[in-house]
Amino acid sequence: MSAPNRQNLYRKYRPQRFSELSGQEHISRTIQAAVASDRISHAYMFSGPRGTGKTSAARLLAKILNCQNLEQTPGGLPDCCRVCDNCRRIEEMNFMDIIEIDAASNNGVEDIRQMREKVKYRPAEGRYKIYIIDEVHMLSGSAFNAFLKTLEEPPPNVIFVLATTDPQKVPATIISRCQCFDFHSVSRRTIQARLEEIVKLESAEGVFPTFETEALAMIAECAQGGFRDGLSLLDQIASSISEQPVKLDHVLKLTRRLSYTTLKEVTCAIFSHDLGQLVKLLNELYSLGYEPLTIGRDLLEYLRRCMILKIDAEANQLLDLPAEQAAEIKVQVADLQVRYIIGAVSRVERALLNIRNSFQARVLLESELIRLGLGDEIFTSEAVEKRIEQLEQKVAALRKIAARPSAVTPAREPAVPVTSS
Ligand SMILES: [Zn+2]
CATH class of the missing domain: 1.20.5 (Single alpha-helices involved in coiled-coils or other helix-helix interfaces)
Incomplete structure (x- = not known):
């Protein structure tokens, strides 16, 4: 079901109010409360994994500060109205007082000097001018020094939002002048729930396929805590699959991932020393086109789950697995020793390191897994x-x-x- 003119889902479903910034409620509440009490900082640092909403939140901050008609939420906090001129222009990406700078490609001292020249002018149409500097850790040392001078004497009505996936690389002198917010990885459940909502809305318009729940669960797992990756994958799968509903198998084929069921079968064969079954399963995977590296990578993650659930049966909050999978894994590892599982994790991890340099990756993985199955x-x-x-x-x-x-x-x-x- 290809729809080449369909709008990119991440753009289309970008949060437009703080109440829509799923998974980062701790940040929304703090910013909304600061707006309510008019205690706005002149510099913010938003750090966290990719695709967790840092630039979306920066744009929301620009919007709430420039909204001409703030709405009161049921919780008593202000939020963007989405109807005033400023809100509308910001949503149309047509607002002169939001300046986005990608530090990955504008990282030199000259880029920062140019910005400093413009910073001193008053906002053109709103109350505040907001500079969003994305991937700020990419700035050069001299660029950081030049920027520090601006942060030390911030011009009035200018707010800087520094977004980064790698805050360790940002100098402490910069960090100490910012109010810092840590964006969290979003839970698989939250991502899956959002994907379900979006698929429902999109498929009702008739140009988007429907998805089986297991397929969406796998997309949410592949997103690894980031909405953006989840939505990009959903987009990609929707435009490359011609039948519907989209099934788990379609997603597995496109993402080159092994299903939970396959991983359970492979590990059951290993744990029960059923070498014949193990070799048969590996051959089936090879004939489906799975590479040894992919098999090893997914197997390692599965063994990690076994290890953690063996050590702490209540650890599923950490693993973020569907409850029934966690329950099944607990049963699967009940008779195993922790040391055996740790040994299995190290062996597969070692195999993965060696596979990259091996001429016979398949033989290497096979022999390591057989040795694991022997358990000797x-x-x-x-x-x-x-x-x-x-x-x-x-x-x-x-x-x-x-x-x-x-x-x-x-x-x-x-x-x-x-x-x-
Ligand atoms: Zn507004």
């Missing part, structure tokens, strides 16, 4: 430890006997034999 190395080291423990107990028992007065009697065999039992 791990079991051997465990067996050795058990044997040492038994011997220590015997030595301790002998010491006790030796300490007794009767032990001085010669030619008497120890009560506990030292030889293997």
Whole structure:
């Protein structure tokens, strides 16, 4: 169902009010409260993973500060009205007082000097002029120094929003002059719920396919905490699949991901030492076109889930898995030792590192997984430890006997034999 003229979903569904900034409520509330009490900072730093809404929030900040008719939300906080001239022009990307600078491509001292020249002019149409500097950590050292001077003497009615995915690279002198907000990765559940809403709205218009729930769940998982990636993937899949509803298989094929069911089957074969089944499953995956690197990568993530749920059965909040998957994994690992699972994680991770330099990636992955399925190395080291423990107990028992007065009697065999039992 291809629709070449359809508007990019991320643009179309960009949050237009603070109440729509899903997953970052802690930030929305603080900014709205600051607007309500007129305690606006002249510089903000928005840091967090990609696609979590940093530039959207920066545009919302520009909008709420320039809105001519603020709305009161049911919670008593102000929000953008979306109907006044300024709100409308901002939504149409046609507002002169929002200046967006991409520091990845304008990172030199000259770029900052040019900005400083313009900063001193009053806002052209709104109350505040907002400079949004995206990927600010990319600025050069001299550019940061030039920018620091502006931050030290901020012109009135100018607000800077510095957005970054890598705040560690921003000098402390800059950070100390900003009010900082950490954007969180958005939970899989929140992303999935938003995707479901959007698919419902879009498919009602007739130019967008419907999706099965499992397909959307997989897209939400692939988004890895970022709305933007989730929506781009949804866009991409909607324009490349001609049948509907879009199924999980379609998504797996396009994203080159392994399904939860496949990963469970592969790990079940490993954990139950069913090597025949393991080899059969791997062959099926190869014949479907899966690369050893992809298989190893998804398997590693699955084993990590096994490890974490084995250590802490309540850890699903951290893993953000569907509840039924978490419950099944807990059953799957119930009889395994933590050490065995940790050994499996290290082995697959090592295999992944070696696969990149291997001429025979397939053989390498296969042999590592078979060795894991045999379990001999791990079991051997465990067996050795058990044997040492038994011997220590015997030595301790002998010491006790030796300490007794009767032990001085010669030619008497120890009560506990030292030889293997
Ligand atoms: Zn407005």
